[in-house]
Amino acid sequence: MQLAVLGRLLSVGRAVLAALRGSLGALCWSLAPLSLSLPLSLSLPRWRHSAPQPETEREREDAPPTPTSVNYHFTRQCNYKCGFCFHTAKTSFVLPLEEAKRGLAMLKEAGMEKINFSGGEPFLQDKGEFVGKLVQFCKQELQLPSVSIVSNGSLIRKQWFEKYGEYLDILAISCDSFDEDVNILIGRRQGKKNHVENLHKLRQWCREHAVAFKINSVINRFNVEEDMNEQIKALNPVRWKVFQCLLIEGENTGEDALREAEKFVISDEDFDRFLDRHKDVSCLVPESNQKMRDSYLILDEYMRFLNCRNGRKEPSKSILDVGVEAAIKFSGFDEKMFLRRGGKYVWSKADMKLDW
Numbered sequence: 001m002q003l004a005v006l007g008r009l010l011s012v013g014r015a016v017l018a019a020l021r022g023s024l025g026a027l028c029w030s031l032a033p034l035s036l037s038l039p040l041s042l043s044l045p046r047w048r049h050s051a052p053q054p055e056t057e058r059e060r061e062d063a064p065p066t067p068t069s070v071n072y073h074f075t076r077q078c079n080y081k082c083g084f085c086f087h088t089a090k091t092s093f094v095l096p097l098e099e100a101k102r103g104l105a106m107l108k109e110a111g112m113e114k115i116n117f118s119g120g121e122p123f124l125q126d127k128g129e130f131v132g133k134l135v136q137f138c139k140q141e142l143q144l145p146s147v148s149i150v151s152n153g154s155l156i157r158k159q160w161f162e163k164y165g166e167y168l169d170i171l172a173i174s175c176d177s178f179d180e181d182v183n184i185l186i187g188r189r190q191g192k193k194n195h196v197e198n199l200h201k202l203r204q205w206c207r208e209h210a211v212a213f214k215i216n217s218v219i220n221r222f223n224v225e226e227d228m229n230e231q232i233k234a235l236n237p238v239r240w241k242v243f244q245c246l247l248i249e250g251e252n253t254g255e256d257a258l259r260e261a262e263k264f265v266i267s268d269e270d271f272d273r274f275l276d277r278h279k280d281v282s283c284l285v286p287e288s289n290q291k292m293r294d295s296y297l298i299l300d301e302y303m304r305f306l307n308c309r310n311g312r313k314e315p316s317k318s319i320l321d322v323g324v325e326a327a328i329k330f331s332g333f334d335e336k337m338f339l340r341r342g343g344k345y346v347w348s349k350a351d352m353k354l355d356w
Contacts, residue, residue: 064328064329065297065328065333066111066335067112067324068113068114068338068343069344069347070112070114070115070297071116071299072104072115072116072299073087073118073119073120073301074095074100074118074119074130075119075124076088076089076090076092076120076300076301077089077121077125078119078120078124079121079190080187080189080190081187082174082176082186082187082188083187083252083263083264084264085261086248086251086252086261087120088257088258088259090258093302094125094130095302095303097130099320102320103303103320106323107324108142110324110328112144113144113145114147115146115148116148116149116172117131117134117147117148117149117150121151121152121155122151123155123156123160128155128157131149132160132163132164135147135149135167136164136167139168145169145348146170146348147168148168148170148171148347149168149170150174151172151173152173152188152195153173153174153195153199153202154193154198156205161206161208162209165205165211166210168211169349170213170214170238170347170349171202171206171212171213171214172215172239173214173216174188174215175188176188176217176218176222177223178226178231180194180196183196185222186222186264212238212354213235213236214240215237215239215240215241217241217242217243219245219266219270219271220264221245221265221266224270224273227277229278229280232281236283238283239283240283242275242284242285243287244271246289250312251313268288271286271288285342291340294308294309294332294333294337295333295337295338295340295343297331297333297338298313298331299319300313300315303319304316304327307330309332314332
């Protein structure tokens with residue numbers, strides 16, 4: 001009796017072992033392809049590989065620059081004929097308003113914080129309505145910290161400030177001399193309008209409409225000996241940008257250029273003497289040719305970045321066609337020089353402590 005029971009238990013045990021061997025074998029075969037496809041290094045968990053690896057120096061160098069501050073020259077047309085102009089009227093093209101807005105939204109998405117509208121003369125297009133609508137779009141829709149314009153000031157009307165002034169952080173007016181005869185020699189005049197008198201009127205409008213006032217001056221052969229201390233201090237701009245006259249092949253020098261700026265050029269020593277004469281002006285921001293050439297992100301009328309590293313304006317493809325990241329790689333932009341020259345500053349009027 002006992003032997004019979006033992007025999008039956010042994011038979012059940014053998015059946016269970018056989019079933020286990022079969023299941024184990026099937027499991028091994030099902031895992032075999034997976035084990036062959038995995039590298040040996042993954043045979044055991046290695047959790048330290050899941051931590052993010054630090055970015056290499058090479059990867060940082062290859063990364064495209066951020067378009068923190070962009071200068072959009074949406075028109076080349078101008079009512080002045082400044083002899084040293086390095087963005088001349090080689091075309092009359094202006095993007096449709098909605099296309100310009102699309103490009104500006106792309107730049108904001110890519111990291112733009114400041115937009116500067118320039119030309120040519122930006123107030124020439126639709127009597128200032130075009131640039132006004134862009135200013136409003138950038139401040140109201142895109143919520144950019146800083147929106148600015150560079151203009152010769154001759155076409156700006158008080159009504160423009162009443163309509164668009166609240167959306168503008170900075171208005172920069174180009175003024176190279178406080179002597180009208182010198183302005184005439186340079187070409188910064190139209191008709192009988194006095195450029196210096198108009199400058200003072202614009203200064204007052206900026207104060208009335210809470211727009212930060214800035215002055216841009218190009219130092220050249222005709223104004224390099226001038227003393228502007230008294231006039232600049234009286235106008236009290238937030239910044240006085242002082243540029244050394246710059247030659248750009250195909251723009252203001254060379255066979256296919258519309259200007260011949262060679263007669264305006266001054267030496268580095270001349271420029272330094274002018275700066276030394278005005279060293280007590282607290283708002284002075286000097287920019288030599290070396291600082292200026294590679295440290296600006298310039299978009300032309302087609303929204304192409306312009307590379308000036310070789311002394312010419314060599315365009316990228318339009319950001320509207322290839323995107324900001326692809327286009328900016330060909331801009332020649334020196335981001336380190338941009339920061340070194342003080343390209344990023346307190347540029348939102350909301351952050352400025354100004355006596356309007």
